[in-house]
Amino acid sequence: QKEVEQNSGPLSVPEGAIASLNCTYSDRGSQSFFWYRQYSGKSPELIMFIYSNGDKEDGRFTAQLNKASQYVSLLIRDSQPSDSATYLCAVNAGGGNKLTFGTGTQLKVEL
Amino acid sequence: DTGVSQDPRHKITKRGQNVTFRCDPISEHNRLYWYRQTLGQGPEFLTYFQNEAQLEKSRLLSDRFSAERPKGSFSTLEIQRTEQGDSAMYLCASSLAQSATEAFFGQGTRLTVV
Numbered sequence: 001q002k003e004v005e006q007n008s009g010p011l012s013v014p015e016g017a018i019a020s021l022n023c024t025y026s027d028r029g030s031q032s033f034f035w036y037r038q039y040s041g042k043s044p045e046l047i048m049f050i051y052s053n054g055d056k057e058d059g060r061f062t063a064q065l066n067k068a069s070q071y072v073s074l075l076i077r078d079s080q081p082s083d084s085a086t087y088l089c090a091v092n093a094g095g096g097n098k099l100t101f102g103t104g105t106q107l108k109v110e111l
Numbered sequence: 112d113t114g115v116s117q118d119p120r121h122k123i124t125k126r127g128q129n130v131t132f133r134c135d136p137i138s139e140h141n142r143l144y145w146y147r148q149t150l151g152q153g154p155e156f157l158t159y160f161q162n163e164a165q166l167e168k169s170r171l172l173s174d175r176f177s178a179e180r181p182k183g184s185f186s187t188l189e190i191q192r193t194e195q196g197d198s199a200m201y202l203c204a205s206s207l208a209q210s211a212t213e214a215f216f217g218q219g220t221r222l223t224v225v
């Protein structure tokens with residue numbers, strides 16, 4: 001079992017729709033959870049982080065964390081073509097100081 | 112620009128040569144990380160420093176890889192006797208120790224070994 005799992009996609013959504021990206025992790029000691037966006041050929045860009053169970057909203061983005069289910073998600077409201085990218089879920093597995101990344105989910109927002 | 116800076120952005124080298132990459136972190140960040148990313152994969156942890164101390168190194172990392180952060184500011188990553196399998200994007204990230212894993216990435220160095 002991989003430490004951080006994501007569906008590779010592509011996930012296609014129409015412009016203006018809600019995109020839902022999911023991630024599961026294996027280490028129950030994980031304490032911090034991050035979503036990075038990565039455009040093709042570019043480096044990852046931090047867009048959200050969450051530490052506590054529940055929802056955290058920032059603009060069009062909402063991160064959701066359920067530690068009991070070892071599940072973290074990212075919702076993107078009013079999806080735009082500029083949101084088309086790969087979204088990487090990252091976890092500090094075991095509560096350590098390094099991040100363990102999933103393989104990313106490719107999101108395509110279609111006109 | 113006060114973000115993480117990496118140099119060079121691209122490097123093409125012949126198999127067997129040594130290469131060195133540089134990373135300048137965000138100035139107030141005392142933690143610095145190196146990751147490697149290949150196509151279709153997420154970044155893979157290589158090593159990290161807090162100030163000048165190298166605190167963790169991936170068990171999977173070959174002995175051909177070495178990293179330094181001599182004055183607790185910039186860092187270098189050296190790969191000796193490069194192999195084709197070393198071709199990847201090498202990413203540097205930095206963070207504050209008190210928000211240890213809110214790491215911000217540089218633009219990366221893309222290495223191609225021919």
